[in-house]
Amino acid sequence: MWYNGFLDLSAWQLVAVTLLMTHVTIIAVTVYLHRYSAHRSLELNAGLKHFFRFWLWLTTAQNTREWTAIHRKHHAKCETVDDPHSPVIKGLSTVLRTGAELYRAEAENPETLLALVHAQGEVERLSEREQLLSSMLVSVNAVLWAIDWETRRVLYVSPAYERVFGRSASLLLADHREWRNSIHPEDLDYAEHSLARVLEQGAVEDREYRIITANGQIRWLSDKCYINQQVEPGEPVIVVGMAEDITEKKQLELELHRLATTDVLTQSSNRRHFFECANQAFDTACAQGAPLAFLLLDIDDFKDVNDTYGHLEGDQVLRRIAESGRGVLRRGDLFGRIGGEEFAAVLPGCAPEMALQVAERLGKEIQALSFSYEGQAFSVTISQGLANLSEADSTLDSLFARADAAMYEAKRLGKNRVIAG
Structure with missing residues (x-):
């Protein structure tokens, strides 16, 4: 097959050689990079260069015919080839011959085989990790x-x-x-x-x-x-x-917070949450020198409502009063149920005159509510105590105490009224 350092092929073998040279070249380059970076490098590098030149040159029909003609010269056993493409042919021959020699030399080398197996294993492991990462990112x-x-x-x-x-x-x-x-x-x-x-x-x-x-x-x-x-x-x-x-x-979290801060029956703030917010509003008003009103209200004769109409109807009264309170008060005002039939409101930034108007309007709204039990209609009223922030109030407790005293005064004076303390 080899003659005078050249590859001697007939034209019908061209396709087979074309397919074979790619595989052999890859093997030669792999082995060269692994073991022969400092050995035969000049010869193999030159061969690779000529091989790629040959690969491009061979892609046209005219060059294929020239390749066949050159092989005829080889077949005639010419001592020299003056064809300008002879370096290309010699480069191809060098690559194939050198690659074959290196392949034969390394094929039985245990280190090379071990390195190739290890490299293949690393590639497989990297591929598995990439697939795992992709699936994790999707899920x-x-x-x-x-x-x-x-x-x-x-x-x-x-x-x-x-x-x-x-x-x-x-x-x-x-x-x-x-x-x-x-x-x-x-x-x-x-x-x-x-x-x-x-x-x-x-x-x-x-x-x-x-x-x-x-x-x-x-x-x-x-x-x-x-x-x-x-x-x-x-x-x-x-x-x-x-x-x-x-x-x-x-x-x-929001649902847990709602359950922890809301009265289940009336959906108003419960006592603990109401006073937490009220203390914050009190501190802010004192720091800013702003007005603040505390309103305390109690349902008149609520025990009679429960005794006459039942606790279910009494619960309905509590819910309707809470709805009225939330409807009358401004956005930013605080409203909560702090006892059985007792409610409270804090009105930040509300001057005494305006606070009194809010309390009176709330009393009228609640008195206008209509209830019915077994065809019998009834209504309820509330007594309210109002206290406005003053310099004497060092804590919210003092403001609350004045509102509480005013509410009991409203009860004493006949109920269904607002008393400012």
Whole structure:
């Protein structure tokens, strides 16, 4: 097959050689890189160069005919070949011959076989890990993201983005403002400022904010982010993070908070929560020198209602009075049930004259309520005690005590009235 350092082939063998030389060349290059980086390098490198030249040259029909003609010269056993393509042919021959020699020499080398088996095993393990990571990213209910801080270009976002945000990931990758547009307006400033703190702190833990999905649904996210460590100076600052959907957790927290702070029967604030909020309002009013009114009200003759119409009807009276109280009071006022038939209200920023008007209107609203039991109609009234914040009130307790005394005075004077104390 070899003659004068050249490959001697007839034309019909051309296709077989073309297919074979690719496989042999890959083997030769692999073995060369593994074992012969400093051995036969010049010869093999030159051969590889000529081989690739030959590969491109052979792609036309005209060159194929020239290849056949050259082989005829070889077949005639010419001592020299003056054809300009003879270096190409010799390069191919060198690659095939050198590759075959290296392959034969290394085929029985245990180290080479072990290295090839080890490399194949590493490739398989990496492939398995990649598949595992891909499946985890698809199944996890958290959005992994990375952004170039200087250019604000989103570099990566995990598949969960479309599931959690209900928006196209391609739009976010094209424009980082898509993330900003999805944040609830009330949480936008917090979300942006807390993200900017990552440059100062290196990491920001547990940012919680709301987003609005494409279909208008509100979701809660817990977002953790940090700066990816720069390997070389001058590298771009990459901020990476993980946003977890905590909507169900937040809903559960809100429900637990509601149960802990709300009177089950009337859905008003319970005694503990009412006085917590009332003390905060008292401290704020004292610090700002603002007016504050405390209103205490009690249902007149409520025991008679329970005894005459039953406790179920008495519960209905309590619920209707609570609804009236919430309806009459302003937004920002506090209202709660603090005892059996006793309710209280705190009116921040309400001057004495206005507080008295609110109390009188509330009394009229409740008196106008109509109840019925087995065809018998009845109504109820309330007695109210009103106390306005003064310099003598050092604590909320003193304000409450004055309102309580005024309420009992209203009872003593005939009920169904407001007394300011």
